[in-house]
Amino acid sequence: MQHPFDQALLLTPTSDNHASGASHPAWANMVGPFGGMTAAVLLKAVMQHPALLGEPVSLTVNFCAAVADGAFDVQALPVRTNRSTQHWTMSLVQNGETVITATAVTAVRRTTWSATDAAMPQVAPAAECAAAKPLSLEWTNRFESRPVQGGLPQVWGGQEASSLSQVWVRYAEPRTLDLLALAALCDVFFPRIFVRRASRVPIGTVSFTSYFHTDSAQLAALMQPQSFVFGQAQAQCFRNGFFDHTAHIWSEGGVLLATTNQVVYYKE
Amino acid sequence: MQHPFDQALLLTPTSDNHASGASHPAWANMVGPFGGMTAAVLLKAVMQHPALLGEPVSLTVNFCAAVADGAFDVQALPVRTNRSTQHWTMSLVQNGETVITATAVTAVRRTTWSATDAAMPQVAPAAECAAAKPLSLEWTNRFESRPVQGGLPQVWGGQEASSLSQVWVRYAEPRTLDLLALAALCDVFFPRIFVRRASRVPIGTVSFTSYFHTDSAQLAALMQPQSFVFGQAQAQCFRNGFFDHTAHIWSEGGVLLATTNQVVYYKE
Numbered sequence: 202m203q204h205p206f207d208q209a210l211l212l213t214p215t216s217d218n219h220a221s222g223a224s225h226p227a228w229a230n231m232v233g234p235f236g237g238m239t240a241a242v243l244l245k246a247v248m249q250h251p252a253l254l255g256e257p258v259s260l261t262v263n264f265c266a267a268v269a270d271g272a273f274d275v276q277a278l279p280v281r282t283n284r285s286t287q288h289w290t291m292s293l294v295q296n297g298e299t300v301i302t303a304t305a306v307t308a309v310r311r312t313t314w315s316a317t318d319a320a321m322p323q324v325a326p327a328a329e330c331a332a333a334k335p336l337s338l339e340w341t342n343r344f345e346s347r348p349v350q351g352g353l354p355q356v357w358g359g360q361e362a363s364s365l366s367q368v369w370v371r372y373a374e375p376r377t378l379d380l381l382a383l384a385a386l387c388d389v390f391f392p393r394i395f396v397r398r399a400s401r402v403p404i405g406t407v408s409f410t411s412y413f414h415t416d417s418a419q420l421a422a423l424m425q426p427q428s429f430v431f432g433q434a435q436a437q438c439f440r441n442g443f444f445d446h447t448a449h450i451w452s453e454g455g456v457l458l459a460t461t462n463q464v465v466y467y468k469e
Numbered sequence: 470m471q472h473p474f475d476q477a478l479l480l481t482p483t484s485d486n487h488a489s490g491a492s493h494p495a496w497a498n499m500v501g502p503f504g505g506m507t508a509a510v511l512l513k514a515v516m517q518h519p520a521l522l523g524e525p526v527s528l529t530v531n532f533c534a535a536v537a538d539g540a541f542d543v544q545a546l547p548v549r550t551n552r553s554t555q556h557w558t559m560s561l562v563q564n565g566e567t568v569i570t571a572t573a574v575t576a577v578r579r580t581t582w583s584a585t586d587a588a589m590p591q592v593a594p595a596a597e598c599a600a601a602k603p604l605s606l607e608w609t610n611r612f613e614s615r616p617v618q619g620g621l622p623q624v625w626g627g628q629e630a631s632s633l634s635q636v637w638v639r640y641a642e643p644r645t646l647d648l649l650a651l652a653a654l655c656d657v658f659f660p661r662i663f664v665r666r667a668s669r670v671p672i673g674t675v676s677f678t679s680y681f682h683t684d685s686a687q688l689a690a691l692m693q694p695q696s697f698v699f700g701q702a703q704a705q706c707f708r709n710g711f712f713d714h715t716a717h718i719w720s721e722g723g724v725l726l727a728t729t730n731q732v733v734y735y736k737e
Contacts, residue, residue: 258711259676259732261529263572265549265556280560280567281533285710286675286734288533290558290570292548299548302558304531304570306675306732310709313737316665318632319705364586397584407554407574408527410678412713412732414706437587437717438682438725441578442553443526445680445728447715449705457706460713462730464527464574464680466554469581 204376205343206385209238210245212275220246223272228340233268235340236406237388241381243291243303246277248381253279254287255309256417257380261410262303269295285309310416317414321455324349327369327429344389345373347429353391354399364397364436364446366390375426380417386430386450387411387461393436393446394467403468407443411461423452430458442466472644473611474653477506478513480543488514491540496608501536503608504674505656509649511559511571514545516649521547522555523577524685525648529678530571537563553577578684585682589723592617595637595697612657613641615697621659622667632665632704632714634658643694648685654698654718655679655729661704661714662735671736675711679729691720698726710734 209225228238240262247253274294281288286308293301330347346352351366370389376382392404415423434448445464451457477493496506508530515521542562549556554576561569598615614620619634638657644650660672683691702716713732719725 259531261572261676261678263527263556263574266551280570283534288531288567288570299556302548302556302572304529304572304676306531308675308711308734310711313707313710313735314666315706315708316629317706317708318665318703361584397586398582407576408529408572408678408680410529410676410730412676412706412711412730414708414711414713416709435586437728438583438585438680439581440583440585440682440725441684442581443576443578443680443682445682447728447730457708460705460715460730462678462680462715462728466576467581 204374206372206376206382210242210381212242212245212249218276218278220275221272222275224268224270226339227343230338230340233270235388236264236409237385238340239268239293239301240388240409241385243275243293243301244305244384245381246275246291247289247305247307250277250279253307254282255285255307257305257413258308259306259410259412260303260384261408262301263408264301264406266300268293268300317457319449319457319460321431321451322367322433324367330369343373344370346370351396353395357399357401359398359400361398362396364393366396367433369429370432371427371429377426378420378424378428378430380413380420383413383450383459384411387448387459389432390434390446390448392465393434393444394439397436405466406463407466409463411459413459415458423456429453472642474640474644474650478510478649480510480513480517486544486546488543489540490543492536492538494607495611498606498608501538503656504532504677505653506608507536507561507569508656508677509653511543511561511569512573512652513649514543514559515557515573515575518545518547521575522550523553523575525573525681526576527574527678527680528571528652529676530569531676532569532674534568536561536568585725587717587725587728589699589719590635590701592635598637611641612638614638619664621663625667625669627666627668629666630664632661634664635701637697638700639695639697645694646692646696646698647688648681651681651718651727652679655727657700658702658714658716660733661702661712662707665704673734674731675734677731679727681727683726691724697721
């Protein structure tokens with residue numbers, strides 16, 4: 202039995218730059234699939250493209266409309282190939298309408314001087330943190346989350362609080378974290394307005410950007426199938442219908458794996 | 470005499486979704502024009518498009534290759550128009566080759582509950598900070614920068630330091646800040662590796678994303694032609710040829726105007 206993440210990633214090439222896929226019920230969100238899964242599908246189209254150079258450095262996904270349950274066509278176009286970097290534009294189309302636009306940069310990396318300025322905060326280890334209660338959204342069952350702080354409010358009473366969340370997280374069904382699984386994890390954080398205001402207003406991510414600070418070889422060396430990663434997300438500004446958050450994902454040992462930002466529509 | 474920013478922004482529509490422009494010597498960088506100017510040109514193509522809905526919420530610009538001095542064609546395509554949001558893909562083409570890809574989201578904003586979680590740090594006012602010394606790069610003369618901390622190193626000796634920069638900045642030739650000028654300002658920060666390592670290694674931004682937390686009406690109310698804004702940038706991770714930074718731009722009074730991130734190639 203294939204892992205539910207790999208089932209949802211399945212894309213069948215239909216021509217040079219096109220592949221067909223479908224939403225998968227294991228990743229159902231309020232409307233359509235979990236956005237992180239959709240981001241991973243778009244990156245998968247790049248990573249299985251025969252012209253691929255290197256591995257992902259950046260990924261931006263714009264959610265033009267909700268992905269409907271059912272089949273979709275993904276286009277991944279290598280727009281420009283340089284000596285060590287490659288630029289991609291992608292889209293996801295359903296019933297002739299563009300639902301997602303995206304861009305990615307991939308690169309062949311060389312070993313250079315490296316340093317991490319965004320250090321992982323000192324927090325209690327995953328083993329000492331309790332798992333979050335299950336939610337009714339199907340995709341949330343695909344992850345095991347152990348909040349350190351800033352979990353979903355116990356009471357939806359509209360009381361204001363910090364928008365900072367810290368959480369240990371891993372795929373519920375064990376699977377060694379690779380770049381695609383990391384791309385999906387970058388969207389694992391609940392909408393900051395839920396945490397900030399203890400209020401479940403309608404929301405929808407409009408644009409989502411991730412930078413990858415690791416590669417397949419390093420992930421293979423760092424990760425076991427049951428390893429946790431540590432995630433932190435914090436809102437920066439809520440203004441007239443849109444808020445953004447900035448987030449970081451570190452390995453259990455404090456290696457920064459990805460930094461990610463998104464801007465989200467909210468209704469009030 | 471038109472302001473040098475407006476001179477460089479000039480785009481002449483050539484068909485529904487295309488316009489022609491040209492690099493401007495006032496914005497010359499090491500190779501080609503200042504990236505922030507290029508980002509503003511791409512956003513200008515959106516903002517002057519007859520089908521435009523609303524104002525920018527997010528902008529991602531991917532630098533596929535250096536923009537050459539001379540003419541270019543900009544395409545801005547409204548891919549999807551919803552009730553209050555609109556999704557755009559853009560590109561800049563020179564001699565038949567794609568040099569830039571970009572995406573943007575625009576929206577009609579409604580007044581809602583708003584809050585800023587990323588507060589402006591307490592720093593000395595602009596009037597108490599000395600202007601940075603002029604540099605030989607032409608575009609840097611288009612801005613007046615007054616570093617609070619983390620200016621360019623006095624000695625390029627390779628000594629490691631913090632990657633945090635704080636700076637008061639405004640257009641050198643007075644011009645009231647609007648959304649396009651803000652989009653360009655989002656790229657005003659020197660490459661973090663210059664500050665972090667006191668080393669001028671070859672660099673090039675590969676992807677650049679900005680979120681706008683303000684609109685034209687608020688900017689018009691907040692800004693005078695000679696107003697400063699306060700910018701802060703900090704690297705997050707340098708790893709094997711690519712680093713990212715996260716940055717914020719506030720008004721003099723502490724209103725968060727934009728949050729912006731970029732990932733940059735570096736050679737060593």
